Amino acid sequence: MALDEFDLIARYFRTARLERAADASATVLGIGDDAAVLQPAPGQQLVISTDTLVEGVHFPQHCPAAELGYRALAVAVSDLAAMAASPLGFTLALTLPQATPGWLQAFSSGLADAARDASINLIGGDTTRGPLTIGVTVLGQVPAGQALTRAGARPGDLLCVGGNLGDGAAGLEVALGNPLPAGLPMAAQEYLHGRFWRPLPQLALGQMLRGVASAGLDVSDGLLADAGHIASASGVRLLINGPQLPMSDALRSWSERQRLDWMLRGGDDYVLLFTLPRAARGRLAQWRAAGFAVSVIGEVQGGSGVQLDLGLGPQAVDGPAGYQHFRSTDD
Numbered sequence: 001m002a003l004d005e006f007d008l009i010a011r012y013f014r015t016a017r018l019e020r021a022a023d024a025s026a027t028v029l030g031i032g033d034d035a036a037v038l039q040p041a042p043g044q045q046l047v048i049s050t051d052t053l054v055e056g057v058h059f060p061q062h063c064p065a066a067e068l069g070y071r072a073l074a075v076a077v078s079d080l081a082a083m084a085a086s087p088l089g090f091t092l093a094l095t096l097p098q099a100t101p102g103w104l105q106a107f108s109s110g111l112a113d114a115a116r117d118a119s120i121n122l123i124g125g126d127t128t129r130g131p132l133t134i135g136v137t138v139l140g141q142v143p144a145g146q147a148l149t150r151a152g153a154r155p156g157d158l159l160c161v162g163g164n165l166g167d168g169a170a171g172l173e174v175a176l177g178n179p180l181p182a183g184l185p186m187a188a189q190e191y192l193h194g195r196f197w198r199p200l201p202q203l204a205l206g207q208m209l210r211g212v213a214s215a216g217l218d219v220s221d222g223l224l225a226d227a228g229h230i231a232s233a234s235g236v237r238l239l240i241n242g243p244q245l246p247m248s249d250a251l252r253s254w255s256e257r258q259r260l261d262w263m264l265r266g267g268d269d270y271v272l273l274f275t276l277p278r279a280a281r282g283r284l285a286q287w288r289a290a291g292f293a294v295s296v297i298g299e300v301q302g303g304s305g306v307q308l309d310l311g312l313g314p315q316a317v318d319g320p321a322g323y324q325h326f327r328s329t330d331d
């Protein structure tokens, strides 16, 4: 590389915006040594998740670098939200074909925006040459025993979602530059573009679900596919009530059929899907009053799999329910 690896790290990643995006008191030692040292709070368990994005597999060539930087971190942080964890730090494994200053500047700036929005500090990483690949490992903490897992849903629980569905899939259309409905307002287009490139991990909601929700995850593969993950991990059936699915106004320019398909099978929404014991249903009003757009979209039943009621009675959902955009068979 034209730029020496140490210069590159110092210039673009060892920056205040990334190293001190949040309270750094848990970082005993950050970037610069052989490894980082973190101090979780007493009584907390570590929560760790890794996501890798490969150019040409998970995103097309020539994506806007700032958006890529934002999205790479935000989707990784969403896994911490889904576990009800709070962020401690993240590492970045960056493989680059060449060191292009403009690209690095934009990428690290988008990454820093996401770090600020999620209150998470960059604590280390690795930089190598090769096909563009972005690996992010996020570390978080959760009070011992309170991580929100996919197992634990019980028949009778309510099935809830933390925000609108379908925006991620519609946003992908905008991001890819695909033909859009003639009547789509510019503001809706911008909103959807943002929903795809700058997902908002529901960290605060996840932390409120500690000790209350019985199971949960973040919707990344699509509602039906992700509901299937809870159903199988918990050994229950999930019934989804189609008319209750929450949708943003930005989707109204598309046909009803298209909207429903995106809400059910489109991925990339990064809202939390969780089950709530009926005894805790009073929390819903509290959360809504606190500004969280939580909706009840169905219930947990005895049995297995996912059923969908579009107004004509429950129908079993089968086949590959997830929506594998950008993805080839090796993922």
Ligand code: ADP
Pocket: 009, 013, 014, 030, 031, 032, 033, 034, 035, 036, 092, 093, 094, 122, 123, 124, 125, 126, 127
């Ligand atoms: P080593 O050879 O000891 O593994 P490196 O040269 O890979 O060290 O990295 C030096 C320091 O820079 C380490 O603290 C490492 O965590 C950090 N680092 C390397 N690449 C990145 C990156 N892309 N983002 C943030 N920190 C990085």
Ligand code: MG
Pocket: 125, 126
């Ligand atoms: Mg190294």
